[in-house]
Amino acid sequence: MSLLKPFSKLPDLNTANILLVENEEQFQQNLADTLVEETAVTVNVRLAKSLPLPMENDESRPRIDLVVFIINLTSDKSFESAKASLKYLDPGYFLGKVCFVATNARHASVRTGCLDALRQLAALLHCPLLFAEDQSPEGATSSARRLLTILKVASGLVPNTTALYLSSLTRCTMPPDIDQPSFD
Amino acid sequence: MATQLNLSDSDSSDLSDQSVFTRRSNRSLRIAEQERRKKEEEDPFVLALKYFSEVEAGTPATGNDELENNLVRVEKVAFSRGLSPEAISVMLDFAMSLRMGSSPCARVLKCLLPASVVPQEAVVRAIVWLTVRKLPISTQVLFMKWVLTVFDMIDAKDKLRAIYGFIFSFVTDENLCPFICHLLYLLTRKENVRVFRVRKLLEQQSKLGRQPYLLYLLSLYKVFCPELVTLSIPSRMKSGFKNHISPWKSALIAVQKRNDMQVASSISLAFAVRDKTASRKRKHAHLDLPSLNPVTIKEPQAAQSSSRKLVPMQQIQSFAQLLQNMHRIELPAQMGSLLGSSLALQYLDCVQDESALLRLNFWLGYTLHEEFLFCSDGGANKNPEEALQFLNRLLSVQHFLQEGFNSSDAFMYKFLNVWDGSLLRPQILGLLSNIPVIPSSQIKTLLFDPLMQLFFTSSLFFKCGLIECLNHMLLKWLTWHSAYALEDDLDISLNSHTSINITLSGFKDSVMELVHFVGRLASVGLQLEDCHSLLLSFILDFYETVCDTFLKFGLPLVVMPPPGVFYPAFFAADPVSVDRLAFIMHRYKVNLTSAKRQEKVTEQGFHISRQTFREFNRYQVFLVNCLWNSNMCYPEADVRLSDELLAKSGVPQFSTRFDLIHHPAFVSYALDFHHKCWPGRKDTDLNSIKQSKPWNWYLEYLFTQGFDGLKDFVQNSINQRVMMAGDGCDNVTQSQKLGSAPHIKQPLLS
Known part of the structure; x- marks a missing residue:
């Protein structure tokens, strides 16, 4: 079992590396295509189905600045796989270098409780949870932009701020059970 | 000639x-x-219809070539152009009466695609046949599905409503129950909700389990008569009526598309009022606003037995008519149609009866939930245009009524938690800004938590948009307060149609929470975006609202901006930001002074905390010292660096770097002024502007450049002496002479 470590390698100049982990391998390709279009910094995108990453190219792999778990809420397997992958991450990653992206949150066939379980997990790990509209190209672009915002901070490219600081502002919280909020 | x-x-x-x-x-x-008539007589389709209307009962169906041929003809017409109302009537009657047994029945039902409308008499007759003849269960279900599919196309619903009880009796039929419930759901009016029906439904529920279709009908009953239904309805229901998959849907859409293309207006549709942009008419596209379709469509109803004659909304053509018939308006069958008519909105605005709003809220909440939170296609909106139009319409309605709907507010709280920050952004932010005051105990979880997560992970433009939206929200809250708060009664109704009240102190708490929240977003946002001037501009917009809460809106509350906003605005390199900051400080001062004065006059007046005065004084001293006295490094300053460190930077006279001449925002004006003042001079010495005469000219020059905020600030805070009378007030005068800058008396508020 090999842990992925956030600080075991030196960063490259003006470069940010992001790892997209998705069991279904549907949305990550779209995201990757949009992410690499960024011109201000060099963005390297690595794709994986799950963790741990294979040992073979461990040497050549750059330092990963941000690990993104993409979870399709309509599939239980997606969530389980991401949850199982989490333990192959060094605890240092949870200081602002892990992010969850949920897709299909507005789908009718989302099992009740699935979204809540994911929120709970993200809140427990102090990680941000983004929602993405994976069906439309605009949705993919906007999620890529948001990931890029986090990635730039996580790879230390934004002055005045750190990954830990940003994650303290954006980490997931549990929303109340809202139906008709009663104000008594 | x-x-x-x-x-x-x-x-x-x-x-x-x-x-x-x-x-x-x-x-x-x-x-x-x-010729046409002759042709019609010979027209195989007309002949076929004639056959079906006249065929004798008991004619065998199997091996009947005549039947086969005629049926094929009807099917051909039905699938290409759709059937006329008369044809529908004939065919439905033929099928449901089982004149030729049940075998052709399903086939006939499947081709009943209306070209325009379905006559309600035909439907009523068919429902009656349902009890008389023994149809196979599958055919009964098929018929019910057909009724639900074409429900919106039935030309009137009054007779169907008249047999409500009759239709209700089918609820006990296990197979038909889901469909009957859906039909009843569409037909139910307040007077239909009776104790015995509720009891029957509950009985049915205990027999069949908590079926969603029963729950849906019960929840509608609960909306109409909450006292009759004590059952608690679960918040997140699975989609209740799963009757969407009907064999007619695609064929119907195809037929209507074709007809629309051929003749748009020649058919006298009952859907005349419909929005032109949404020219396709379908069932189950909830976002298509239905037309104002009255429950009773037939015009002359003078001989109605009921003593109180109702006037359908559709017949109201002018405002005068609306006024005359205000007390006896009949609401349309589909509440959504109200959103499309301005007269209906006028009615809604001044109506006393709450059931109209209840029904509208119910419909709206259901629609928003189905279409945006619980999509069958997972949010891949096949029709983004439609969603856009719908939300725009909703926004314009809210704008017209000047308040939101309960259901759309509840929807927003849910939607924010799954929003990606870009889907329909302008509309969602628009709806968000219409949210009424939320009590401070809930405001964090409902609003701030999701917004904070979105704000800090999104682009600069989202940040600007959100700040603008929150500014609008605050403006609406404050306007609401100034319009509805009564002097002696401190309770404010949150919404003209609900009984939720909030006390003045509760309202103040909520406003304060909102202002502090935006202050937090703004401080950190500016830091993350490197003090982007666009973001700064939106933030200053917000504080222009905040600084005037007392004088403009009569709310005894003054909240100062946090240092994270004040200093970036002051050190900004563009003069507009500095000018606006000066204006905001000027308004703060005017508000605080008049609040102070009022506190003196009315004994039991409100109290503005000393902390606020202290903050204001600190900013004021800083501004005057920097801009006017050319002394940035005074002992009590917030921003302080050691003199040795500053000396090391090599900047000459570092203390004067942010006065009106050297401030990066104004230095170009100073140079320009210098050039105009001493055209002959070769060497530029900006300090020579500090002579008392050129200094005054320089100020005049700046004021002519449109820096009105600066002008207000200088004239009110520096030259004039504002003496605060009273014991708790110590007028600290700070006069510092630097170079030959004018002597200043600087008043402080305490």
């Missing part, structure tokens, strides 16, 4: 020609008519 004659001659001949032509054309028309 001759030419004139000629002319008239030719004219008359023309005329005669014309008359001949018209006569001829008349004749040709007549011939055409005759």
Whole structure:
């Protein structure tokens, strides 16, 4: 079992590396295509189905600045796989270098409780949870932009701020059970 | 003369020609008519219909070629153009009466695609047949599905409503129950909700389990008569009526598309009021606003037995008519249609009866939930245009009524938690800004938590948009307060149609929470975005609202901006930001002074905390010291660096770097002024502006450049002496002489 470590390698100049982990391998390709279009910094995108990453190219792999778990809420397997992958991450990653992206949150066939379980997990790990509209190209672009915002901070490219600081502002919280909020 | 004659001659001949032509054309028309009639008689379709209407009961269906041929003809027409109302009536009657047994029944039902409308008499008759003859269960279900599919196309619903009880009796049928419940859901009105029906439904529920379709109908009953239904309805229901998959849907859409393309207006549709942009008419596209379709469509109803004659909303054409019939308006069958008519909105605005709003809220909440939170296609909106139009319409309605709907607010709280920050952004932010005051105990979880997560992970433009949206929200809250708060009664109704009240102190708490929240977003946002001037501009917009809460809106509350906003605005390199900051500080001062004065006059007046005065004074001293006294490094300053460190930077006279001459925002103006003032001079010495005469000219020059905020600030805070009378007030005068800058008395508020 090999842990992925956030600080075991030196960063490259003006470069940010992001790892997209998705069991279904549907949305990550779209995201990757949009992410690499960024011109201000060099963005390297690595794709994986799950963790741990294979040992073979461990040497050549750059330092990963941000690990993104993409979870399709309509599939239980997606969530389980991401949850199982989490333990192959060094605890240092949870200081602002892990992010969850949920897709299909507005789908009718989302099992009740699935979204809540994911929120709970993200809140427990102090990680941000983004929602993405994976069906439309605009949705993919906007999620890529948001990931890029986090990635730039996580790879230390934004002055005045750190990954830990940003994650303290954006980490997931549990929303109340809202139906008709009663104000008594 | 001759030419004139000629002319008239030719004219008359023309005329005669014309008359001949018209006569001829008349004749040709007549011939055409005759031919058409003849053709119609020979038309195989008409013959086929005739066959179906006249065929004798008991004719065998199997091996009947005549039946087969006629049915094929009808099907051909149905799938290409759709069937006329008469044809629907004939065919439905034929199928449901089982004149030729049950075997052709399903096939006939499947081809019943209306071209325009479905006559309700036909439907009523068919429902009656449902009890008389023994139809196979599958056919019964098929018929119910058909009724639900074409429900919106049934020309009137009054007779269907008249047999409500009759339809209700089918609830006990296990197979039909889901469909009957859906139909009842569409038909139910307040007077239909009775104790015995509720009891029956509950009985049915205990027999079949908590079925969603029963729950849905019960929840509608609960909306109408909350006292009759004590059952608690779960918050997140699975989609209740799963009758969407009907065999007609795609064929119906195809037929209607074709008809729309051929003749848009020639058919006298009952859907005349419909929005032109949404020209396709379908069932189950909830976002398509239905037309104002009255429950009763037939015009002359003078001989109605009921003593209180109701006037359908559709017949109201003008505001005067609306006023006359205000007390006896009949609401349309589909509440969503109200959103499309401005007269209906007028009615809604001043109506006393809450059931209209209840129904509208119910419909709206259901629609928003189904279409945006619980999509069958997972949010891949096949029709983004439709969603856009719907939300825009909703926004304009809210704008018209000047308040939101409960259901859309509840929807927003849910939607924010799954929003990606870009889907329909302008509309969602618009709806968000319409949210009424939320009590401070809930505001964090409902609003701030999701917004904070979105704000810090999104782009600069989202940040600007959100700040603007929150500014609008605050403006609406404050306007609401100034319009509805009564002097002696401190309770404010949150919404003209709900009974939720909030006390003045509760309202103040909520506003304060909101202002502090935006202050937090703004401080950190500016830091993350490197003090982007666009973001700064939106933030200053917000504080222009905040600084005037007392004088403009009568809310006794003054909240100062946090240092994270004040200092970036002051050190900004663009003069507009500094000017606006000066304006905001000026308004703060005016508000605080008049609040102070009022506190003196009315004994039990509100109290503004000393902390606020202290903050204001600190900013004020800083501004005056930097801009005017050229002394950035005074002992009590917030921003302090050691003199040695500053000396190391090599900047000469570092203390004067942010005065009106050297401030990066104004240095270009100072240079320009210098050039104009001493055109001959070779060497530029900006400090020479500090002589008292050029200094005053320089100020005049700056004020002519449009820096009104600065002008207000300088005239009110620096030159004039504002003396605060009273014991708790110590007028600290700070006069510092630097160079030959004017002598300043600087008043402080305490």
